[in-house]
Amino acid sequence: MAYNKNSAKVLAKKESKRRAIMQAVIKTVAEKGFHKTNISEIAKEANVAEGTVYLYFKSKDEMFIKAFEELAKDKLNIMKKMLENEESAFDKLSKFFDYHIIVITETPYIARFIGVEIRQSPQFYKKFPEYQPFKDYIAYLQSLIDDAKAEKSIADVDSEAVSYIIFGTMDYILTEWAVKNQNFPLTEMKNRIEKVLRQGLLKRGN
Amino acid sequence: MAYNKNSAKVLAKKESKRRAIMQAVIKTVAEKGFHKTNISEIAKEANVAEGTVYLYFKSKDEMFIKAFEELAKDKLNIMKKMLENEESAFDKLSKFFDYHIIVITETPYIARFIGVEIRQSPQFYKKFPEYQPFKDYIAYLQSLIDDAKAEKSIADVDSEAVSYIIFGTMDYILTEWAVKNQNFPLTEMKNRIEKVLRQGLLKRGN
Amino acid sequence: MAYNKNSAKVLAKKESKRRAIMQAVIKTVAEKGFHKTNISEIAKEANVAEGTVYLYFKSKDEMFIKAFEELAKDKLNIMKKMLENEESAFDKLSKFFDYHIIVITETPYIARFIGVEIRQSPQFYKKFPEYQPFKDYIAYLQSLIDDAKAEKSIADVDSEAVSYIIFGTMDYILTEWAVKNQNFPLTEMKNRIEKVLRQGLLKRGN
Amino acid sequence: MAYNKNSAKVLAKKESKRRAIMQAVIKTVAEKGFHKTNISEIAKEANVAEGTVYLYFKSKDEMFIKAFEELAKDKLNIMKKMLENEESAFDKLSKFFDYHIIVITETPYIARFIGVEIRQSPQFYKKFPEYQPFKDYIAYLQSLIDDAKAEKSIADVDSEAVSYIIFGTMDYILTEWAVKNQNFPLTEMKNRIEKVLRQGLLKRGN
DNA sequence: CATGAATGAGTCTTCATTCAT
């Protein structure tokens, strides 16, 4: 055989096409919405033939799942990278708010995808019960909280509860921002929310 | 007139059929998901012919919008009713957490509908930019917070920010609960979250 | 029985409703075209309920047939009336051209109905093989030609052939005029056609 | 390129399928009438799947338009070919009558299609105001008349008017023949009409 | 006679997926 179909070069080419398709999924879904996105558009965007898509993914559903998992993993890695430079866990936690918003909104269509689209398919949850897109992301957030607690820079709070609060609240305002076509004072609201979370609802002294 | 199309009897019958269809929409959507729900199933569930649906709603989209608006209004009214008996604004706010969960989860499929399905259509936001399903609900929550501030039972917090926190967090855990088929310790988590929110993240004395 | 349901008054009322429906058919069809015309619109135009239509006509098809037959009979009677005053058969024949156009185009939507719509249903010809809408009209035209021949005012021509020529040609240009939204020099073309028909294609002396 | 979508073979196959669909349109429409013809029957007649039809035509309407345009062009070409051998313009014109009938009636369903069906859609005239199916055909007829005039074989008549007379009359008797299921003496009537047209209605000497 | 709400069969069109090349 003159050429090895498992050669590094071929594998890389294969992998690049796979990624091209996934990028096309994310871009197209974000623009058109989940159910208006069809294979033919994805194929066109990825510069491959329609049939080719099925050489890399078993079905449309699988393709979407994989695309989002990849996306979430990427985003989490970026987040970790960004927080690496912060010295204390407290600083990391503080920056988490900012970076989360930056990471999600730097490409608005991804915010739409995460905040709105990805939730739309109970089909997914039925077919893929193990599908927990935000799991790692939240786990990481929770670890930051635990670290901050350990270094005594924040109170001895329920870190799981806090991670839900932070993630849920952020997710909600990001969704608002996305569905309102960016007409929502995202950063300002983030700051106001952060302030509330730090201080709690009780009056000091109570 | 022998055949009065506006007679009380006829009007009541029409209204009851209209509501039957809307109930069928909500139930079916919650079970099957938005895009797997087709008119024929709704009609069957509502015990009417397919064509009949179009005597009451102009299109599938309109039907879904109306169904949710009705649902949201109903839920808000129930909530207000339940909180009526509470004496102080502080008590109302405290109970809001519980009642929100009760109201939403008493019919699990409605939780699914609100938490997951309703977000799935950027089409809706495009077609009906004024569509803000949670607006009244959040506005009411915010008024509760303002009242509690006024009676000095809670700190002088940013009530808009707080309402986003509460609603976003509740929404997130309700979604978790719904997509995980109720395998999520909803009430317990709610209590833990409530506790965190009361106290904030800062150490007392800071 | 206090009142006789076959009394002249009742019968007249019945007949008037029947005619109202038929008028509505003709008007609506002419405006919207045959297949875009539905019973509900006809009923609205005729100021009756949808179901009422079926008290007067067995089906939509029958209704259309009857409406056109009525229309054709009316038009033919008008035509005869108008020609009554002409003295010679030759004059009648001459005027026939003008009056045909006047009668047909005085209400443009009727021209459309006759020229375009009525031909559109081979269904009609299958279901009602005896349906020959123009039969009486052409028979009358032919009789005019025969009369003119008898009084020696025109040549001894083939009157059946002539009637087809006249009717076919008129029908064609009326159709042109109708489908082109009246942007067709109808009267001028009629005069030019009439002139040709009088003289024939051969050179004098041939 | 291993899979050349523009290879002669592939293109030929595509073109043949396109023509098969158009033939199916014409045949089915002629048999069933325009509005009783549905895509599924056309697809069956053309031996393709329903969806395939939409790979070749954007919509049902477009399909019908294109089918007729193709048909009219084909017929006109056949007509021109047949008349090519005639020496004088006068002969061509004389033969036009015969050939028109032959061309149209050789496939009876096409006569039905041209004479009856194609007129049935004011929709078409609205959507495609430029749609003038018989334009080229009549223009050609008119040019024959002009040529005959030029060679002095017929009188100096109004050629536009004559072309309307010939076409209108032919169209009318062909329609009669078609809707009466061929029970109409077409050729005989054509001869009688032709004779009248040659001589005109006036008495010689007038 | 009159009504108009209800019916449900019928149709165009879309699109995920397959498969011959």
Added chain:
DNA sequence: TATGAATGAAGACTCATTCAT
């Protein structure tokens, strides 16, 4: 591997007709 033409099932919506009142 890659292609894209072909497939055909599915689904929203329309409308002639019926029938309980």
